[in-house]
Amino acid sequence: MTRVLHLISKSPSDTVAWSVCLDRTAEGDAIMLLGDAVYACHHQAWLAGLGDRQLYVLAPDMRARGLQVNDLSPLVHPVDFEGFVDLTVAFERIISW
Numbered sequence: 001m002t003r004v005l006h007l008i009s010k011s012p013s014d015t016v017a018w019s020v021c022l023d024r025t026a027e028g029d030a031i032m033l034l035g036d037a038v039y040a041c042h043h044q045a046w047l048a049g050l051g052d053r054q055l056y057v058l059a060p061d062m063r064a065r066g067l068q069v070n071d072l073s074p075l076v077h078p079v080d081f082e083g084f085v086d087l088t089v090a091f092e093r094i095i096s097w
Contacts, residue, residue, distance in 0.1 A: 003028045005091035009035035012046050017097035022049050024095075030054035032079075032087060038062045041076050050075060058084055 006025060012018035018040060021031060031053055033040055038061045040046040047055070059069050059078040069078045079087065088094060 001026070001028060002092045003030075003090075004093045004095055005029070005087055006031045007094060007096045008033055008037040008040075009096070011036040011039045012043070013039070015097075018046060019049075021095075021097050022053075025053055027052075030056060030087065030091065032084065033057040034061055036065070038065060038067060041072055042067065044073070047073055047075055056083075056087060 004025070006021050006029060008017050008021055008031060010017055014036065018037075025031065031050075033056065038057050041057050041062065054077065055075055056077045056079050057072070059080055062069055062078065072078060
């Protein structure tokens with residue numbers, strides 16, 4: 001099975017990418033939040049639909065928007081730029097939403 005890293009860069013309040021992405025993920029896939037999508041980390045309603053999917057967030061993008069990494073749900077795994085690169089190498093496919 002091909003594992004996919006799904007990249008979301010727009011806020012869930014601005015686009016349907018979040019819900020469409022959740023519908024299209026499979027076991028072993030992960031979701032990475034970048035840009036304005038990092039706002040989803042602080043909304044339990046958006047996080048509730050994750051199920052057992054791995055969710056990562058780019059910590060520098062959070063800090064740039066005034067969000068605190070230490071306030072995150074345990075479901076969210078913050079990564080720096082090096083961690084982001086590691087994720088892109090670890091997954092066979094990458095889909096940007």
